[in-house]
Amino acid sequence: xxxxxxxxxxxxxxxxxxxxxxxxxxxxxxxxxxxxxxxxxxxxxxxxxxxxxxxxxxxxxxxxxxxxxxxxxxxxxxxxxxxxxxxxxxxxxxxxxxxxxxxxxxxxxxxxxxxxxxxxxxxxxxxxxxxxxxxxxxxxxxxxxxxxxxxxxxxxxxxxxxxxxxxxxxxxxxxxxxxxxxxxxxxxxxxxxxxxxxxxxxxxxxxxxxxxxxxxxxxxxxxxxxxxxxxxxxxxxxxxxxxxxxxxxxxxxxxxxxxxxxxxxxxxxxxxxxxxxx
Amino acid sequence: xxxxxxxxxxxxxxxxxxxxxxxxxxxxxxxxxxxxxxxxxxxxxxxxxxxxxxxxxxxxxxxxxxxxxxxxxxxxxxxxxxxxxxxxxxxxxxxxxxxxxxxxxxxxxxxxxxxxxxxxxxxxxxxxxxxxxxxxxxxxxxxxxxxxxxxxxxxxxxxxxxxxxxxxxxxxxxxxxxxxxxxxxxxxxxxxxxxxxxxxxxxxxxxxxxxxxxxxxxxxxxxxxxxxxxxxxxxxxxxxxxxxxxxxxxxxxxxxxxxxxxxxx
Numbered sequence: 436x437x438x439x440x441x442x443x444x445x446x447x448x449x450x451x452x453x454x455x456x457x458x459x460x461x462x463x464x465x466x467x468x469x470x471x472x473x474x475x476x477x478x479x480x481x482x483x484x485x486x487x488x489x490x491x492x493x494x495x496x497x498x499x500x501x502x503x504x505x506x507x508x509x510x511x512x513x514x515x516x517x518x519x520x521x522x523x524x525x526x527x528x529x530x531x532x533x534x535x536x537x538x539x540x541x542x543x544x545x546x547x548x549x550x551x552x553x554x555x556x557x558x559x560x561x562x563x564x565x566x567x568x569x570x571x572x573x574x575x576x577x578x579x580x581x582x583x584x585x586x587x588x589x590x591x592x593x594x595x596x597x598x599x600x601x602x603x604x605x606x607x608x609x610x611x612x613x614x615x616x617x618x619x620x621x622x623x624x625x626x627x628x629x630x631x632x633x634x635x636x637x638x639x640x641x642x643x644x645x646x647x648x649x650x651x652x653x654x655x656x657x658x659x660x661x662x663x664x665x666x667x668x669x670x671x672x673x674x675x676x677x678x679x680x681x682x683x684x685x686x687x688x689x690x691x692x693x694x695x696x697x698x699x700x701x702x703x704x705x706x707x708x709x710x711x712x713x
Numbered sequence: 714x715x716x717x718x719x720x721x722x723x724x725x726x727x728x729x730x731x732x733x734x735x736x737x738x739x740x741x742x743x744x745x746x747x748x749x750x751x752x753x754x755x756x757x758x759x760x761x762x763x764x765x766x767x768x769x770x771x772x773x774x775x776x777x778x779x780x781x782x783x784x785x786x787x788x789x790x791x792x793x794x795x796x797x798x799x800x801x802x803x804x805x806x807x808x809x810x811x812x813x814x815x816x817x818x819x820x821x822x823x824x825x826x827x828x829x830x831x832x833x834x835x836x837x838x839x840x841x842x843x844x845x846x847x848x849x850x851x852x853x854x855x856x857x858x859x860x861x862x863x864x865x866x867x868x869x870x871x872x873x874x875x876x877x878x879x880x881x882x883x884x885x886x887x888x889x890x891x892x893x894x895x896x897x898x899x900x901x902x903x904x905x906x907x908x909x910x911x912x913x914x915x916x917x918x919x920x921x922x923x924x925x926x927x928x929x930x931x932x933x934x935x936x937x938x939x940x941x942x943x944x945x946x947x948x949x950x951x952x953x954x955x956x957x958x959x960x961x962x963x964x965x966x967x968x969x970x971x972x973x974x975x976x977x978x
Contacts, residue, residue, distance in 0.1 A: 665883045
């Protein structure tokens with residue numbers, strides 16, 4: 436094969452992955468949009484009455500739940516992840532770094548069902564006995580997700596911290612700043628856009644996670660009023676009910692997918708925009 | 714849309730069954746209700762040991778898909794956990810077992826029974842505290858199944874009538890998950906297939922009747938449904954032999970061992 440031919444072949448292969456994205460997008464909207472328009476976007480997005488086999492399609496409570504669970508995960512995951520990244524990138528001796536970094540990457544490789552299982556076995560009874568409620572709750576989901584987004588936040592933050600030129604650090608130290616002052620006032624601001632990207636991508640991971648959330652969140656349809664209330668997120672709703680759904684019910688799940696798709700798209704585009712601005 | 718999904722399930726069934734049923738004499742395809750599926754798989758497994766020359770494929774897909782597949786001839790036997798609607802009555806229906814729904818609580822719960830009305834009010838969210846049922850002052854942790862599940866359908870039909878299950882109820886996607894939570898949470902209340910009740914949870918009397926085999930078979934226990942096999946024509950050949958096996962003492966005792974209640978005495 437000529438080199439021109441190989442180039443063409445590679446181009447086709449590259450486009451096929453983009454093509455599948457386009458197909459997925461088209462399919463989700465094709466299946467989901469009619470129901471959103473039929474129910475009325477306002478009703479679909481803001482009503483909290485979800486009884487798909489009785490013709491009521493309101494995902495308001497799930498949108499709220501998804502948002503709150505994600506924020507909860509960030510409250511936990513961001514300080515932990517950032518602290519970890521700073522230690523690894525700036526302070527840790529080389530030997531420690533060689534042990535810690537692969538360990539953290541391993542964290543990303545653990546299947547989400549395992550996180551969910553551990554959550555059900557350890558976290559849920561802990562919450563039930565010490566804090567009350569059924570244990571399967573918003574709090575449990577937020578904690579599990581907070582741990583699950585750590586690898587994303589840490590690895591991207593480390594990359595952006597490492598990308599800050601050593602000249603900055605040397606300059607700061609030469610001016611008499613301590614190492615912590617250097618990190619706080621020079622390195623972190625310089626790596627800001629990368630860290631924000633890390634947080635947004637972590638957010639995307641939290642919004643999109645399904646299995647672990649189904650297992651620990653309790654999946655009740657009510658609008659949560661406390662951290663100990665069971666909640667159902669957008670992703671759980673799709674995964675829970677798709678197995679048996681047919682007709683309008685199935686369309687409603689695709690419509691849930693449309694909303695999820697839009698949220699994830701917004702997050703990713705924001706992350707891309709932040710990175711580009713740098 | 715519905716037709717599209719049925720076609721899709723049909724495609725899956727046909728693909729899974731490998732060949733068109735009428736073309737091969739030695740493969741039997743059973744498709745349908747996911748509630749029936751584990752039991753059908755058990756029966757198929759034992760039957761294939763006895764008759765190595767026969768291959769039985771068991772597929773899920775839901776009662777409606779199973780009935781549709783049987784009607785279209787894509788599956789030899791459709792499995793259903795709901796009664797046939799009038800439009801489907803031209804199919805041959807073979808009841809194979811009774812399945813009861815047990816209302817379960819934690820072992821430490823002193824309650825021995827509830828009335829059907831109380832269960833309905835609990836699931837409507839009208840009764841929220843165990844105190845109202847004569848136990849301690851603590852919220853009832855209500856557990857239900859996801860919308861569309863066969864067990865939930867049966868429960869809604871048998872208990873709820875027109876009423877809706879409260880959105881405050883926890884939702885789990887399998888009998889096993891419901892049982893797991895009830896076993897570990899003293900204040901939980903859930904419902905599962907009678908066959909899956911084990912020593913870690915306690916099944917309650919409903920209107921004063923325990924879900925025992927006798928009570929289910931006599932339908933004195935109220936939360937009961939039938940498991941059906943359906944086919945387009947009266948089954949013949951290897952398919953008939955398999956059905957005969959299911960209804961034989963051996964087949965029925967297998968189902969009993971798995972926790973159902975046999976249809977034949």
